[in-house]
Amino acid sequence: MLAPSESLSRFVQAFFEGAGPTLTTLLNRPVAVAVREVVQLSPTEAVERLPLPCVLLEARYQRGLQGGHWITVGMSGALLLGHALIGEAEGEALEFTPAHADAVGETVNQILGAAGSSLKAVIMRSVAFEPVSLTVAEDSSGLPAELGVGKERLWLVRAEATGPDGFRVEMSLVVGGDLVREIAALGEEVGSRAPVAEAPVPVAAPSGIDLILDVTLPVAVELGRSRMQIQDILKLAPGSIIELDKSAGDPVDILINDRPIAKGEVVVIDENFGVRLTSIVTTTERIRTLR
Known part of the structure; x- marks a missing residue:
């Protein structure tokens, strides 16, 4: 042995x-x-x-x-x-x-x-x-x-x-x-x-x-959320306005795998929208979003 x-x-x-x-x-x-x-x-x-x-x-x-x-x-x-x-x-x-x-x-x-x-x-x-x-x-x-x-x-x-x-x-x-x-x-x-x-x-x-470093993940930017009664949802039509739970100028949420990892502000880059990060979670917490 x-x-x-x-x-x-x-x-x-x-x-x-x-x-x-x-x-x-x-x-x-x-x-x-x-x-x-x-x-x-x-x-x-x-x-x-x-x-x-x-x-x-x-x-x-x-x-x-x-x-x-x-x-x-x-x-x-x-x-x-x-x-x-x-x-x-x-x-x-x-x-x-x-x-x-x-x-x-x-x-x-x-x-x-x-x-x-x-x-x-x-x-x-x-x-x-x-x-x-x-x-x-x-x-x-x-x-x-x-x-x-x-x-x-x-x-x-x-x-x-x-x-x-x-x-x-x-x-x-x-x-x-x-x-x-x-x-x-x-x-x-x-x-x-x-x-x-x-x-x-x-x-x-x-x-x-x-x-998994070269695996691509979906990245989404969330402007805000709202809750509506079913009767109000049924009344929606082109031109309707939905009020979100955020005020103008509030940071938007950046999500990966539907989990928030950062906040930022909306910017325009060559006629495309982008987001400038203002805060982000730690590397350890970001790894948890891969689960």
Whole structure:
């Protein structure tokens, strides 16, 4: 059987392979993610290495592997990431708010989606994750019981996301012994099926969001709405005027997939109508309109 450390190393590299491109897309800036350390620790030692207080995300497998693992982000890194995702200036909010939690949770879901594509090439199984569960752990008492009790050693993976303007977020992946043994067994199974001759390195499938970047979506501009009684609708005729719920000069709504993503003002461009955006939702919220 492959040594757990060897099989886990392959797993970890595949797991974080799509994290950089995913963060680059969401943050609209180049971001690289590198694995800094893979170490085996006792539960007590693992807890001591976690950056408390922290944001803890539990990622459970929907298919492909059993159980799950945890991803932790130190509070300062979670705030920095949250600021960037929802378009706040750094330091604008000093507390980790529900808006930050939604943005960070959705981002990790996107990273896991990309990881599923990469992991399939490693374990030769289709891999998918359930939506992450996010909690804030102020101290060790806020951590899951599995991280602080028991004698079985855990694997702690430290990774770092870096980008321009000093952007730097550290994250940790905590993996239990049962999952590591399953990964090692699958690695041995895949290796036994491989031909003796050296096979070409498989090209990783494009990660989640990359697969749909060239898909076109309907964009609509809504001037306003109104409600009318049926009897009034039946009286409509050419020349009738319908009063909308917006005043002249109010911004119009821009919708994608029938979901509002921005507001703007109507302009005329070469005898065609257009819209100049005055406000827009965050990149994370825009990705949600693709669902």
